[in-house]
Amino acid sequence: MIVLGLTGSIGMGKSTVAAMFADEGVPVFDADAVVHGLQGPGGRLVPAIEAAFPGTTGAGGVDRAALGQAVLGDAAALSRLEAIVHPAVGEERAAFLTAQAAAAIVLLDVPLLFETGGERYCDRVVVVSAAAAVQQARVLARDGMTAARLAAILTRQMPDADKRARADFVIATDVSLDETRAAVRRVVACLTAR
Numbered sequence: 001m002i003v004l005g006l007t008g009s010i011g012m013g014k015s016t017v018a019a020m021f022a023d024e025g026v027p028v029f030d031a032d033a034v035v036h037g038l039q040g041p042g043g044r045l046v047p048a049i050e051a052a053f054p055g056t057t058g059a060g061g062v063d064r065a066a067l068g069q070a071v072l073g074d075a076a077a078l079s080r081l082e083a084i085v086h087p088a089v090g091e092e093r094a095a096f097l098t099a100q101a102a103a104a105i106v107l108l109d110v111p112l113l114f115e116t117g118g119e120r121y122c123d124r125v126v127v128v129s130a131a132a133a134v135q136q137a138r139v140l141a142r143d144g145m146t147a148a149r150l151a152a153i154l155t156r157q158m159p160d161a162d163k164r165a166r167a168d169f170v171i172a173t174d175v176s177l178d179e180t181r182a183a184v185r186r187v188v189a190c191l192t193a194r
Contacts, residue, residue, distance in 0.1 A: 002105045002191050003097070005122035007113035009157045010150070011139035012128045013173030013180070018109040020184040027103050029096040031089055031110040038088050039064075048084045053077070065144070072152055086116065093121065105191050114158050114166060126187060127167035129160055130174035 006021070008014050022028045038045040039062035049067065050057040056067040071077040093108065100106045110118045119125055130138075139150050164170050169190075171183045 001097075001101065001103055002123045003121060004105055004107050004187075004191065005113050005119055005125040006107050006109045006128070007111060007118075007125065007163065008128035008173075009135065009160050009163065010111070010153050011135040012130050012160070013138075014109055014111060014128050016177075017126070017128045017171055017173065017180065017184060018107060020181050021107045021188070023181075024184060024188045026105050026107050026188065027096075027100045028107045028109055029093055031093075031108070034089055034092045035085060038085070038092075045084055045088055049081070052080050052084060072149075078156075082116075105188065112157065114163060115156065119166070124168040124191065125166065126169045126171055127160075127163045128171050128173050129164055130172065132160070134174040135160075 004021075004026070006014060006018055008017075018028050018030060037043060039049065040046075041059065041061045043061050046057050046061050049062055053067060053070045056063055056070055067081070071081050097106065108118070108122060110116070113119055113122070113125065136150065139145055140147065169183075169187050171180060171187070173180055
């Protein structure tokens with residue numbers, strides 16, 4: 001099995017590219033989806049997050065906006081949250097890899113792959129990338145997003161150029177979807193040819 005990491009900064013098109021890999025038959029571990037499940041209604045991390053950050057959860061699980069306010073710009077608070085979330089995501093990743101043991105390639109879609117040292121679980125890494133103006137336009141089109149919030153998020157993320165420099169493959173997402181899909185297919189072909 002080849003474990004392929006997929007990462008890229010906010011607004012670069014990770015979800016779109018992950019879906020393209022899935023369309024090619026590659027099983028995908030979506031770290032964001034796993035986190036949402038762990039923090040959603042009845043999620044196993046909800047009690048621990050409420051204990052660490054009182055008032056950030058409710059019947060619907062974690063209130064992501066409230067939790068974001070509680071940790072944004074506070075390194076100690078963010079570290080406390082990561083100490084709750086990262087081990088649980090690691091357990092889910094290990095279960096996914098075990099369940100997919102017969103697959104030739106699996107994809108780990110992890111937004112902060114390099115920032116959290118997650119590349120150590122990968123044989124190869126794909127970085128999705130787009131021009132900064134395209135990235136900004138995509139992110140600012142999201143509900144509730146502001147330029148200040150985007151700037152705060154980007155300070156936590158490794159710069160795009162650094163991610164591209166560390167990648168085994170770079171897939172552009174500021175081109176047509178057909179061009180991006182062709183790049184995904186080239187990566188799959190390259191890895192299966194090994």
